[in-house]
Amino acid sequence: MAIYHLSVKTFSRSNGQSAIAAVAYRAGAKIHCEHERRDHDYSKKRDVIHSEIFLPPNAPSWATDRQQLWNEVERAEKRKNSTVAREFEVALPNELNEQQRIALVQDFAKQIVARHGCAVDAHLHDDKGSYKSKENQHAHIMLSTRRLEPEGFTKKTRELDEKKSGEVVYWREQWAKTANEYLREYGIEIDHRSLKDQGLEREPTIKMGVAASALERKGIKTDRGDINREVAKYNKVLETNSNEKINSILSKQIKQATELHNKLRFIKRRLPEVKRDIAEKQPKLYQAFDDLRIPTAEPEPIRSVDNEQEQERIEPVSARLDRQISTERHTNERGRELPPVGSSESNELGQGHNSEVRLTDQTSTSIAPRDIAESPQQPKEPVQQPKAPQTTQEAVKTPTAPNRADEIAKKRRMVKDFVQRCKEVAEQTHRSQLDALKAQAKPMYAEIERLKDNEPWNPFKTKAWQAELDKKVAQYNEIKSSFDDLKIQGVTKELIQAVHAEEHRRNPTKYQNISAMEDEVAAYDQEQIEVLREHRQLLLAMQRQEITVNVTDKGVAR
Structure with a gap:
């Protein structure tokens, strides 16, 4: 059964680790380390199924050589505590054959190169030959910590260091999606989420480790x-x-x-x-x-x-x-007045215009009281019955002509389009403000990264370097705080009002016409509400009259 596993590791000089030693072990090869001036020889390792290097399109030609590639990785790091490499360790589904597993890792490695522009060295292992146990197909995907460009290794891929960036979560989900594409023909699917997020009440097992696993295999x-x-x-x-x-x-x-x-x-x-x-x-x-x-x-x-x-x-x-x-009552309750163009309700992204009055077809819903008042059967002897009020169809017709309704609908659309246009202008202005802060912060962030990567070795220069770094960080944090506040606030009422004021300044006649249309639509809606209220009252009156007629008929019949 296919299982999900993806872990992210880092190799740092502060822990005594070497990128070349890690790659030599995973590739099962012999690589000379110029930084340590010694060889790392793992050529006798037999569980390596496939090894392959993946590079950006503009990478230099020397990067195809594994030894030169990783020596350049070590040479690009100047600090004694630098992180020299990263690794994605993934479990490969046993349901796939060897060619499918290789294609799966190739697909995933190419996605990493396309997103981060770094060098990737992938190695597929099968522990079955070494431990004589059940299949343990997995892959070690080694990543350089810097982008690889024509001039060599340049900027750090720090987005993989930040927990808030969500890159690790993204790659965990992306591995599940990529693997599921290859498992679809087998009817199997893996899930990157935890048991709690999946809604499962199972308890997770703990990691065995190399030593415990070896002892368990021996019984x-x-x-x-x-x-x-x-x-x-x-x-x-x-x-x-x-x-x-x-x-x-x-x-x-x-x-x-x-x-x-x-x-x-x-x-x-x-x-x-x-x-x-x-x-x-x-x-x-x-x-x-x-x-x-x-x-x-x-x-x-x-x-x-x-x-x-x-x-x-x-x-x-x-x-x-x-x-x-009850149709008329519900229609009456749904009726809402259209707020003015300059009102606060209209200014909030035009939301005040979403609750439009939707009238039913008045020609089909109006009921003639004469049809209800007349009795379908006449008594054998003349009986004095109370006379119902003589009302006609004209009494319940709406006073608004069809062309008037069409005109109001057209004006309603014009008002709605105007509010929507103002909303879009306000959103565009808000985005422009955010982009301006981004453009202001980008060079400052680059300067901070440059200072971090060039920490002086001379202790007498460290104080001035730290002061300059703190100054740049404080300026960057101030811009970032302004950016976050502006992003949280979103499109404010003040911004909407400024857009309306600008529209009025540019074309006051058009703005006044839109305001007049809005007032006319509001008056029309109120008129239709009154008509519907009269319809309902008239219908209730006719029902009460019919009930009275029925009671009289029963009394005469007795």
């Missing part, structure tokens, strides 16, 4: 091995309990779904009877449903409980009537 139990065996037992119990919990939840959900399905089938079976009772006992109400265009025919056969349209067919008729009546 000698170690403390680390005992800990991992106890963790494996605990995880097995935890997985069993988790499966039981999942099965219990699924059983409960299946039971609830079955009960719901049975209820829906019962409603489907009883719905025709309910409609028949309504038709026999309340003929006027049934006729009112037809007048309101509410379907009362027998529903079609239900094919699936999850189908929303089929669920709607078995919805009670009274619920549909309530929903039809």
Whole structure:
């Protein structure tokens, strides 16, 4: 089973480490170190499967020679505590064959060179031949700590040193993505996240190490091995309990779904009877449903409980009537006035214009009171009935002509486009301010790096060097603080107001026209809200009249 492993190591002179010694061991080769004036010979090492150097496009020709390349790496570092090399150690999936593993490492090494411009020396190992144990396919990817350019090694790749830069996290995720592309045909996927981030309740095992692993292979139990065996037992119990919990939840959900399905089938079976009772006992109400265009025919056969349209067919008729009546109330609640161009609500990135009033089709939603007031059946004997108020279709028509609505919609779009344009100008201004601070800080950062790389050996010059370095760092931190504050604040109200003021100064007539359009749209929206409120009041009045007529009919019939 493929496992995920990527660790990042550094080799520093302060720890007595040498880049040439590390590369010679990983390449299984003999390399002469000019800095130490001695040879590092690991040519008898037999577990090296493949070694290859990867360079930027503009690298000098001598970089293809491994011995000269890493001697130049050592020569580029002047300090006695310099970091001379980095290493990405990765586990290679056993499911891949040798050619696929080589292609995977080549792909990953080329990504590193393209992103950081450094020299990369990759080595694939297989410990099976050495330890006669299970397969342990892995790779050591050695990186230079400086960029390689035509003139040689130049700037440090310090982004890999900073924890806040997120480069190590990026490469951990990138290794998982690259490996998964090669594992896709095997139906396997690895994950770079921790068990906690994956939502798994398993406990992680600890690293065995070389010595403990060697003893365990010989059948000698170690403390680390005992800990991992106890963790494996605990995880097995935890997985069993988790499966039981999942099965219990699924059983409960299946039971609830079955009960719901049975209820829906019962409603489907009883719905025709309910409609028949309504038709026999309340003929006027049934006729009112037809007048309101509410379907009362027998529903079609239900094919699936999850189908929303089929669920709607078995919805009670009274619920549909309530929903039809409450349409105007919801529309009224959604209505919002459009804030003025210069208001604070409009200045906040134009958000005040997102809540537009959406009116329903007035020709289809207006209901004639005459159709509801008239009784579908006349009594056999004349009966004195209270007269309903004589209202017509014209009483509920909206006073706004269609061309007026189109004109308002056009003006609404113009106002919205203007606010959006002001927002974009403000965002562009904000980006320009950030770019200006970046441009101001970039040469200062380069100067700080230059001072760090050129620490004087003479102790009498150290004080002046440190004072100059502290001064540059303080200036850089001040710019960085301003940059961070500006980035956190984002596009402020003051910046939006400045953009509006500039628009007014450049073209006051156009700005005043936009303001007038905004006021007109706001007045139109308020007018439509009042119309909808009158519609609702009129519809409620007609319903109360119909109820009164029905009560009178029942009293006369008795």
